[in-house]
Amino acid sequence: MIELDNVAYSYGGGELLSEISLKLSPGSFHFLTGPSGAGKTTFLKLCYGALRPTSGQVRLFNTDLRNMTRDDIALSRRRIGVVHQDCQFLDHLSVTENVSLPLTVAGHDTLAEQSNLRELLKWVGLFDRADALPPELSGGERQRAALARAVIMSPDVILADEPTGNIDWEMSQRLLQLLLELNRMGKTIMVATHDLNLIRTAKNQVQARVLRISNRRLQLAGADL
Ligand SMILES: Nc1ncnc2c1ncn2[C@@H]1O[C@H](COP(=O)(O)OP(=O)(O)OP(=O)(O)O)[C@@H](O)[C@H]1O
Numbered sequence: 001m002i003e004l005d006n007v008a009y010s011y012g013g014g015e016l017l018s019e020i021s022l023k024l025s026p027g028s029f030h031f032l033t034g035p036s037g038a039g040k041t042t043f044l045k046l047c048y049g050a051l052r053p054t055s056g057q058v059r060l061f062n063t064d065l066r067n068m069t070r071d072d073i074a075l076s077r078r079r080i081g082v083v084h085q086d087c088q089f090l091d092h093l094s095v096t097e098n099v100s101l102p103l104t105v106a107g108h109d110t111l112a113e114q115s116n117l118r119e120l121l122k123w124v125g126l127f128d129r130a131d132a133l134p135p136e137l138s139g140g141e142r143q144r145a146a147l148a149r150a151v152i153m154s155p156d157v158i159l160a161d162e163p164t165g166n167i168d169w170e171m172s173q174r175l176l177q178l179l180l181e182l183n184r185m186g187k188t189i190m191v192a193t194h195d196l197n198l199i200r201t202a203k204n205q206v207q208a209r210v211l212r213i214s215n216r217r218l219q220l221a222g223a224d225l
Contacts, residue, residue, distance in 0.1 A: 081150030
């Protein structure tokens, strides 16, 4: 699905990530952890082609990113749903309009997709909030709307950046259950999180690999997690 081979990423401030190799196999579930500023968001951006590595190779669905045009990357991106850390909603658009934005951008007829959209909003428990504006949503509702938007195009891979940041335990559990359900449907999942309790709960329910970014490198976290 997504492969990184000896990837490094540097910016003006120096090298942030180094010697990163990872293969996301179909149907796998990964957690990504590490201290604040370690490079988790940057790592995810490398995984969906939003950033190009300074060196090393990134392959999206068996194609080397170096050989991909912006249009190729945009097409691959339809197979990768991203839950952004800050949700990135358009505040003047309703929940429904925000969730269906990827369909609009991809040129789909959103009217023809209304029943799918309704089902999706029901699935994340936001059917009653369909007409609300993002600033009117609670933290948990925002995260669930962000998840709905990430899966609206039926992606093969879902990358979630701190999807349970700023929400309470009960709501985190609800979000986790949605991610586990997606994984049971065959989706490949990677979740960046600081929340070790979330990882522990998930590990009772799914065979998840836990990765940690430490000193610029990607490591497999210990069994203590
Ligand atoms: N292109 C860039 N230009 C300037 N700074 C950058 C660039 N890319 C990454 N950084 C810096 O690298 C660090 C790592 O950022 P990143 O958001 O990937 O970390 P993170 O592990 O996701 O952090 P957090 O857990 O706090 O969200 C940050 O200090 C960020 O400002």
